Amino acid sequence: xxxxxxxxxxxxxxxxxxxxxxxxxxxxxxxxxxxxxxxxxxxxxxxxxxxxxxxxxxxxxxxxxxxxxxxxxxxxxxxxxxxxxxxxxxxxxxxxxxxxxxxxxxxxxxxxxxxxxxxxxxxxxxxxxxxxxxxxxxxxxxxxxxxxxxxxxxxxxxxxxxxxxxxxxxxxxxxxxxxxxxxxxxxxxxxxxxxxxxxxxxxxxxxxxxxxxxxxxxxxxxxxxxxxxxxxxxxxxxxxxxxxxxxxxxxxxxxxxxxxxxxxxxxxxxxxxxxxxxxxxxxxxxxxxxxxxxxxxxxxxxxxxxxxxxxxxxxxxxxxxxxxxxxxxxxxxxxxxxxxxxxxxxxxxxxxxxxxxxxxxxxxxxxxxxxxxxxxxxxxxxxxxxxxxxxxxxxxxxxxxxxxxxxxxxxxxxxxxxxxxxxxxxxxxxxxxxxxxxxxxxxxxxxxxxxxxxxxxxxxxxxxxxxxxxxxxxxxxxxx
Amino acid sequence: xxxxxxxxxxxxxxxxxxxxxxxxxxxxxxxxxxxxxxxxxxxxxxxxxxxxxxxxxxxxxxxxxxxxxxxxxxxxxxxxxxxxxxxxxxxxxxxx
Numbered sequence: 320x321x322x323x324x325x326x327x328x329x330x331x332x333x334x335x336x337x338x339x340x341x342x343x344x345x346x347x348x349x350x351x352x353x354x355x356x357x358x359x360x361x362x363x364x365x366x367x368x369x370x371x372x373x374x375x376x377x378x379x380x381x382x383x384x385x386x387x388x389x390x391x392x393x394x395x396x397x398x399x400x401x402x403x404x405x406x407x408x409x410x411x412x413x414x415x416x417x418x419x420x421x422x423x424x425x426x427x428x429x430x431x432x433x434x435x436x437x438x439x440x441x442x443x444x445x446x447x448x449x450x451x452x453x454x455x456x457x458x459x460x461x462x463x464x465x466x467x468x469x470x471x472x473x474x475x476x477x478x479x480x481x482x483x484x485x486x487x488x489x490x491x492x493x494x495x496x497x498x499x500x501x502x503x504x505x506x507x508x509x510x511x512x513x514x515x516x517x518x519x520x521x522x523x524x525x526x527x528x529x530x531x532x533x534x535x536x537x538x539x540x541x542x543x544x545x546x547x548x549x550x551x552x553x554x555x556x557x558x559x560x561x562x563x564x565x566x567x568x569x570x571x572x573x574x575x576x577x578x579x580x581x582x583x584x585x586x587x588x589x590x591x592x593x594x595x596x597x598x599x600x601x602x603x604x605x606x607x608x609x610x611x612x613x614x615x616x617x618x619x620x621x622x623x624x625x626x627x628x629x630x631x632x633x634x635x636x637x638x639x640x641x642x643x644x645x646x647x648x649x650x651x652x653x654x655x656x657x658x659x660x661x662x663x664x665x666x667x668x669x670x671x672x673x674x675x676x677x678x679x680x681x682x683x684x685x686x687x688x689x690x691x692x693x694x695x696x697x698x699x700x701x702x703x704x705x706x707x708x709x710x711x712x713x714x715x716x717x718x719x720x721x722x723x724x725x726x727x728x729x730x731x732x733x734x735x736x737x738x739x740x741x742x743x744x745x746x747x748x749x750x751x752x753x754x755x756x757x758x759x760x761x762x763x764x765x766x767x768x769x770x771x772x773x774x775x776x777x778x779x780x781x782x783x784x785x786x787x788x789x790x791x792x793x794x795x796x797x798x799x
Numbered sequence: 800x801x802x803x804x805x806x807x808x809x810x811x812x813x814x815x816x817x818x819x820x821x822x823x824x825x826x827x828x829x830x831x832x833x834x835x836x837x838x839x840x841x842x843x844x845x846x847x848x849x850x851x852x853x854x855x856x857x858x859x860x861x862x863x864x865x866x867x868x869x870x871x872x873x874x875x876x877x878x879x880x881x882x883x884x885x886x887x888x889x890x891x892x893x894x895x
Binding site for chain 1: 854
């Protein structure tokens with residue numbers, strides 16, 4: 320029995336009543352990390368002040384009304400934390416200690432959540448297996464010979480392993496949802512613009528979005544309540560009325576119209592995943608929803624579109640890493656060499672590959688053929704989704720085509736690795752929200768059901784995900 | 800054919816301010832060629848007249864009031880810099 324078996328709502332009551340202290344919760348986290356993280360590798364940096372903070376917070380516990388007060392959270396290491404090392408799992412930023420907090424970190428602190436530490440990831444969020452971390456791999460708590468997914472592999476593994484109650488990840492092409500699916504937790508990629516990107520180290524700015532990973536749909540809604548909202552420091556931040564996301568969890572999906580794109584159940588989907596998703600569809604139908612097959616014809620072009628756009632944006636965003644004002648600086652006699660050698664020494668192979676691809680795609684003579692073309696395909700893909708949402712409340716399908724694969728299995732060929740993201744990438748290209756919720760096991764490994772909605776339809780996604788979770792049994796903790 | 804040559808790989812690495820080894824030149828030439836050939840399937844789609852998406856949401860220009868706000872304290876910036884002298888970041892000479 321772990322204290323984290325209670326969700327946010329119950330823990331809030333226990334804290335207010337003095338049954339559980341913030342110090343108890345922080346201790347629970349650190350004890351569990353101590354016991355399991357040598358195996359898992361989820362954390363890159365621990366917050367040494369957490370116990371002190373907890374002690375101070377215990378004084379205030381009875382008067383706190385925020386449901387997140389005192390709850391331990393892990394933060395992906397591409398989200399800057401004032402005074403705490405933020406590496407992006409890159410040698411370039413190995414010793415980088417930011418001077419400010421990301422907006423989401425500020426919001427969590429305002430809510431009273433306690434940051435336990437910074438979570439391992441693929442370097443600069445580029446990867447689908449967490450093997451691109453410059454420091455150490457993360458292992459899947461369900462089978463430590465397998466990957467946890469990526470790039471938010473640490474964020475998913477830490478929740479699955481019971482090291483923290485919940486965590487923050489970021490999702491550029493599936494980096495919250497795919498690891499959530501592989502590790503058997505709930506992961507939400509909100510609508511582009513709903514959550515501030517200020518303080519998120521940029522990978523592909525038109526696609527990046529921060530989101531919550533949790534054990535349950537309800538906890539996910541609580542966490543998004545704290546994260547969502549306009550931010551002056553992010554010019555792409557949306558200005559919309561914010562609902563209380565926990566209010567949408569009433570379990571009733573009777574009469575809802577769900578669409579299953581045939582492209583998401585194509586031959587690339589493994590038999591085990593297909594079976595779990597077919598069962599999930601039956602469950603949703605038994606709850607009163609209708610499920611009809613539709614087509615998203617441009618989805619088959621999502622991978623090349625994404626890799627051209629994301630790499631182009633990355634090549635521009637990562638130009639800031641020049642070794643001058645912060646981060647790694649190579650010893651060199653001339654300024655130009657400081658740039659080129661700092662970058663050579665600081666970046667790993669996948670990061671270099673994407674910088675090269677993006678620089679090429681943006682270079683004179685190729686811009687129209689690659690970058691502009693991809694942006695045009697993106698428009699067609701948005702229209703595809705809009706056509707479906709004109710008739711349906713949400714789209715469902717697998718989050719990933721297979722269960723978690725073995726460490727080292729897909730390292731050789733970048734294109735094979737990229738194919739893991741085929742069902743998640745279209746969502747980022749369209750800027751819409753999607754959630755991955757556990758849908759049972761195949762070969763003893765978690766499968767994720769992805770639910771995709773129109774812009775700002777997070778309440779609908781939570782409603783469907785919650786109803787499904789209630790019917791399906793919810794979070795299961797792997798044996799570690 | 801989107802075949803990228805070794806010379807182009809060197810040129811692109813230069814544009815990206817990335818020192819690369821001869822091994823990496825060979826390696827990247829091979830891999831980028833594969834990825835670009837894969838990307839050629841986009842040519843199957845007719846995009847004549849399609850307006851490129853530059854942003855996921857249809858946002859207008861976002862402006863804020865031109866007011867002075869506190870910026871990062873200089874001592875914090877100094878703490879992050881690899882080499883610092885008299886309130887400024889120090890770098891090697893640009894010209895001989």
